[in-house]
Amino acid sequence: METTFLAGPGAPRVLAVSARDGRAAADAAGRLADRLAGDPSLDPDDVAFTLVRGRERFAVRHAVTGTTGAELADALRKSAERPRREAPVPALVLDLGDGSALPGTPALPQVAEASAAAGETDPTPAVRTAAELYGTASWLAAHGVRPDTVVGRGPADAAAAAVRGDLSLPDALRAAATGADVPQPAAPEDSQDPETETAVLVVRVGDGADGPGVLGLDPLDPASYARLFAALWEHGFDVDCTLGRGGSRVRLPGYPFRRSGSVTAAAPAPGLRPLTPHEQRWLFHDLVRSGSAAEHALCASAVLPGAAPGAPAADAALAALLDRHPNLRTVFTRDGGRWFARESRRPVAAHVLAPAPGAEPEALVRAAAVDETFAAADVPLIRCVLAPADEGRAVALAVYAPVAGGSSADELLAEWAEFAGTPLRPAAGAGAGTA
Secondary structure (H helix, E strand, C coil), rough: CCCCCHCCCCCCCEEEEECCCCHHHHHHHHHHHHHHHCCCCCCCCHHHHHHHHHCCCEEEEEEEEEECCCHHHHHHHHHHHHCCCCCCEHHHEEECCCCCCCCCCCCHHHEEEEEEHHHHHHHCHHHHHHHHHHHHHHHHHHCCCCCCECCCCCCCHHHHHHHCCCCCCHHHHHHHCCCCCCCCCCCCCCHHHHHHHHCEEHHHEEEEEEEEEEECCCCHHHHHHHHHHHHHHHHCCCCCCCCCCCCCCCCCCCCCCCCCCCCCCCCCCCCCCCCCCHHHHHHHHCCCCCCCCCEEEEEEEEEEECCCCCCHHHHHHHHHHHHHCHHHHHEEEEEECCCEEEEECCCCCCECCCCCCCCHHHHHHHHHHHCCCCCCCCCCCEEEEEECCCCEEEEEEEEEEHHHHCCCHHHHHHHHHHHCCCCEEECCCCCCEEE
């Protein structure tokens, strides 16, 4: 659990549910509301944690905010009354604003880290603002908010360049101090087919006001973070709706399956294939016997010296790795009560950990890379985790052994580093192998 101003007892929680269709999503929201109303002893943090860590993620979604179980139950019932349907996930733009000085400093670990760097560079208002915006964007990225591009104006332009990975943070802070020009994001390619144009959703850091196609974030208001994450979840983004609060798993209502009235097994959906014997053996072993896939995860770690890639650059390198090894796009899914495999074209985001004083960065990223099971439906079977290190950034890459093909974790990590433009220095005692 993170120690931030978002973890205070009066800060709102976010409860996020999903299902395959609108009726099932409404049923899920209503059943969760009944569970909360029927057991006032339930800790909303535990409920939020269970929903995020213990449930499959489907396309039709509800998300609500509230500070107590009663408030959340009421919000869930109201949300269930509003029809929902599956919609394409829009492109996401993070707008850091015009660089106006914030009236305070967000109490986030990434902001503290960036602000310390600003103090070493030039403690002017423009530099402090750029550092605070960079830290806020880094916290968002660590909790699943991975924009397709990041923009800004004035000092925020330099912060945006650092978030995109176009500049190191020290170089961005120097640019904010001097007003120097910084690299600009590439212009999006024009769509050749107007019917296939992707909708755009903008997250704008500033006063927290929403607008058409815009979700506002006031970086000093805990309620604004909760509203933002709830809205992003409903738009189809797999954000961390615990907001870093932590919690424990509790028993909640299961998925509201409905009987079809037929005893004949339906044909699998298009794009699904049967599991290979290798996939079937290890997946079923992990589902039934051990309940974890950590023992069948290949993991390698290393230290990236010098400037580390930002979250967008790390994501781009991971996307390039998956293009080179399409087998790594495999996910397992269930259809008609049976397990299948399919190729997922959904981007896989690298996970950026907050600084952990006293922890060994290499050990930290390796543990995080294999901490959550791969033996689940519709989850990526490759995971990349980064964390700050004394001389750069530690990185770990984990892949579920049944889909690794003939590649070792060391080889895949080296390829990722090649795409990220960063040389590798192997971590002491670390290498590919069963985690």
